Amino acid sequence: MKRTLGNALILIGAALIVIAVLLPTFLVPRLRVIPLDTVSDTSTExxxxxxxxxxLLGKNQPAPGRENDPRCKATTDEEKQKLPVHCFINDKTPLQSKRHVEIEEPADEKVATMQVGTTMLRDDKEEPNNLVNATLDRITLNRSTAFPVEDPTSSVAINAPKSGQDTEPPTxxxxxxxxxxxFGTEKKSYPYYDVQSMRxxxxxxxGEEEQAGETVYKYSMTIxxxxxYESLKEHFTRDGRKLTEADKNTLASMRLSFPGHKWGLEGDEDVEMDRYYTNVRTVRVEPTSGVIVNGTEEMFMFYARDAKEAEEIASKAGHEKERAERNRTAMDYTAQWDGKSKEAQMQKATDAMSAMFIGGTVAPWILGIVGLILVLVGFRVRSKG
Structure with missing residues (x-):
């Protein structure tokens, strides 16, 4: 009887040791995938x-803070129509960006499709007049690598305020x-897709930093x-797609034509300008899980006659000059994740880290030790049989 019990303990113990050895190989890869129940909300300050x-530009009504500006004084309708763009740029607009991420189909053991809704909101207006812009982004990712699949399944729907009915975006x-x-983010450069410019x-x-007691990797890019105008038009007309009315309304704000004096230039001849965009994006990433735990964007959108002028306005000296004069600005905004968002994303990262640590280290050690004890006890019991 004791010999039989001893053999059983040895077999069970050996099995546990084998499982302990193989567990990291089989379990950890199954933990290093994007969860299908992923849901997150992040907001900026x-x-x-x-x-x-x-x-206000459409109504020829100066923005708050511009009423007493000598350049913005007008009493007659004719004078109001000649007010420069400068008069409609509000330097103190309270903005906040919000993002909601969730998983939708197709989603299985290999891929996950993220649907990401992002809105830019004014804090000084009530709904629905508080919406500055919105995007709905769909992207199908390889759950293991976190990179997009090669198939043409991504889409970005761009809806400017009052842009008309929704239409099916190109994929x-x-x-x-x-x-x-x-997962296992490395200290190197990565290709990053910028939704604003579609590039x-x-x-x-x-470098490395510390956040909530954890080491995070810092990444930065300058666009x-x-x-x-050109980027969005190219996006809207992919694969021969025709521009919809909603597309045309979105593009309308990206290319404006006004008499030169409205742009702060000399003369009354119409000058056409396109909207340009630059950004300095900085993110912090918890490297084990690959979760982004903090983000900052320094966005600057402005109007320029051509690429050369855009380079001049976007330069350090040009940007400082534009901040002082405000003749071409569409948006000049530094967005920083708020504390609640950073805390929530770090919690997601630490939960993933804990699961991988338990599955790859704690559980194998416990199973291995228990297995070894059972094997030793089994031999001891069998020897007494």
Whole structure:
């Protein structure tokens, strides 16, 4: 009887040791995947920004803070129509960005589709007049690598305020990461897709920091001036797609034509300008899980006659001059994640880290030790049989 019991303990103990050895190989890879129940909400702090108020521009009504500006004094309708763009740029517009991420179909053991809704909101207005812009982004990712699949399944729907009815956005293959870094993030550059410009850029590792007691990796990228009119038109007309009325309304704000004096230039001849965009994006990533735990964006949108002028306005000296004069600004805004968002994302990261640590280290050690004890006890019991 004791010999039989001893053999049983040895077999069970040996099995546990084998499981302990193999557990990290089989279990950890199953933990290093994007969860299918992923849901997250992040918001930025409410901060003052410079914003061209299209509603006031349409009514020829100076923005708050410009009423006493000598350049914005007008009494007759004719004088109001000649007010420069400068008069409709509010330097103290309280803005906040909100993002909601959830998983939708297709989603299985290999891929997960993220649907990401992002809105830019004014804190000084009530709904629905508080909406500055909104995007609905869909991207199908490889759950293991966190990179987009190669198929043309990504889409970005862009809805400017009062842009008309929704239309089916074009689909396309997306080249870079965006909302999630790879598991086991490395200290190197990664391709990063920028939704605003519909372009791919490198985001570079710049150092380590500490957040909530954890080591995080800091990455940064600088996007040079991008012509948003051309980028969006190219996006809307992919694969021969025709522009819809909603597309045309969105593009309308990206290319404006006014007499030169309204742009702060000399003369009354019409001058056409496109909206350009630059950004300095900085993110912090918990490297084990690849979760982004903090984000900052220094967005600057402005109007320029051509790429050369855009480079001049986007330069350090040009940006400082524009901040002082405000003749071409569409938006000048520094967005910083708020404390609640950073805390929630770090909790997601630590939960993932804990699961991988338990599955890859704690559980194997416990099973291995228990297995070894059972084997030793088994031999002892059998020897006494």
């Amino acid at each position: 409410i901060r003052e920004a410079a914003l061209l108020d299209s509603a 396309f293959p997306r080249p870079g990461i965006q909302y999630q870094f790879p 791919n850029f490198e985001i570079d590792f710049v 040079p001036p991008q012509n948003l």
